[in-house]
Amino acid sequence: MNVQRLRIFGSGLARMLGPLVVCLWLLPVASALAQEAPAAEAPATEAVEAEHASDTSAAVAHAEEAAHAAADEHGPRPPVWLVLPFAMLLIMIATGPLFYPHHWHHHYPKYAIGLGLFVSLYYIFGLGSTTPVVHAIEEYLSFIALVASLFIAASGIYININAKGTPRNNAILLFVGSLVANLIATTGAAMLFVRSYMRLNKGRLKPYHLIFFIFLVANVGGGLTPIGDPPLFLGFLRGVPFFWTLTHVWFVWLPTVLLILAVFYVIDARNKIESPDPDPSQPLVQIRGAKNFLWVLVIILSVFIDPNVFEWVPDLHELYHIPFGIREIIMFSVAVLAYKLADKEALQKNEFTFEPIREVGWLFLGIFATMQPALQLISLFAHDHAEQLTVGMFYWGTGSLSSVLDNAPTYLNFLAAAMGKFGLDVNVPEQVKAFAEASVHPETWFYLQAISIAAVFFGAMTYIGNAPNFMVKAIAEENKVEMPSFMGYVTKYSLPILIPIYFLIYLLFYSGLFPTLDTFFEQLLIR
Secondary structure, three states: OHHHHHHHHHHHHHHHOHHHHHHHHHHHHHHHHHHHOOOOOOOOOOOOOOOOOOOHHHHHHHHHHHHHHHHHOOOOOOOHHHHHHHHHHHHHHHHHHHHOHHHHHHHHHHHHHHHHHHHHHHHHHHOOOOHHHHHHHHHHHHHHHHHHHHHHHHHOOEEEEOOOOOHHHHHHHHHHHHHHHHHHHHHHHHHHHHHHHHHHOOOOOOHHHHHHHHHHOOOHHHOOOOOOOHHHHHHHHHOOOOOHHHHHHHHHHHHHHHHHHHHHHHHHHOOOOOOOOOOOOOOOEEEEOOOHHHHHHHHHHHOOOOOOOOOOOOOHHHHHOOOOOHHHHHHHHHHHHHHHOOOHHHHHHOOOOOHHHHHHHHHHHHHHHHOHHHHHHHHHHHHHOHHHOOHHHHHHHHHHHHOOOOHHHHHHHHHHHHHHHOOOOOOOHHHHHHHHOOOOOOOHHHHHHHHHHHHHHHHHHOOOOOHHHHHHHHHHHHOOOOOOOHHHHHHHHHHHHHHHHHHHHHHHHHOOOOHHHHHHHHHHHHO
């Protein structure tokens, strides 16, 4: 049995690590080719520490210079048409499972790799730059390390809720999952609760159950702490105080969660199919494989093992020029150990396979590679037009792009642009903190709040808006739940349900129609 399990693990791990092998192979190839390509990269520039000066226009111009320098550090400006591979990949993700499912299921890794390589090689040969390629590899390795380790560690925890699947019980579980997402990240909470949530609704499980799970547990729920969602953690690394998000977002987060739960309750109440009655001889909650909670804790704590958080942490990027750090090494190690030492029965009851993480690994490898031109062009546009962008524009701009792009760099790009409006530099932690605490201008915290909320909340708009979305979809389909297609998800669920709620947030807080409401919360926070 042990030999067979080891063989299964080896096979599954090999399939899961396929995208990582491609990444690590591409990195030295890119570096070698770059030496032959013409040097087209802009010289590195030091971060500009814009002092609070009496001449505001000079400070703003100084910050704009720093913003453009930061954009140049990401490589030369790509042509607009280089966004097409990213658009093509999104179209295939949307249409493949619907119109050519057999072909797509067998060949999607080839399309993801092919389009990603096309963009990467164009940067190397056409633009003479490896910087965007290296950035894509670094971001992807950080992403897949967190997602894969949490997926494997949480899959070794079997949670069975001995209750009847009712609208009330489902709403309670979704709310609890939303809260827990702030402690173990949206990915951790989604992987921990999704299987027990499906078991709770045995016999009455419908696609909408999983859609609302994605809305709340995998996205909106994680909007209160830097642990909850990657963009908020990126803001924390840049200088936003750890508890800033909780104190400045809760009064938007809570009504948003309750509104989404209210819509869910109405829909679920119309589902008249009943799940089996609970077993009176069993406890309300049964947990098997609880030791894996320790692995989850190690993963969450390792998130903070970063040179930007603790000076004693060695920077492997700088020391050895490798695209990962101590944090990623710990996470990949935990992934292996958590599986090998997991409770076998818990894995079996959770019907664990490597297929969901394999699908996420290949598709997001292509997404991270092909979206680099879009991120660069968006960054340059945001910096060039920062003066004309209102807080409402930052809200919708950050949100709409976070729906289809990685919300972490989208958050950072718009944060840099918003700070540029006030003569501040996103590369200076003291200025980021001043921006968050409105010590330079009374409205700056408002911009940060809009960007933070939009980056987290709008990740629920598509399957690729946030890491766990696609994971939940893949796990549901592994359990024979017919999930809607990419476009079906958007047109049937996220557009009609989320956009009205998000528009209400805009009207109340960012449209300027209710200035007294803004003033009330601002004064409340200052006190």
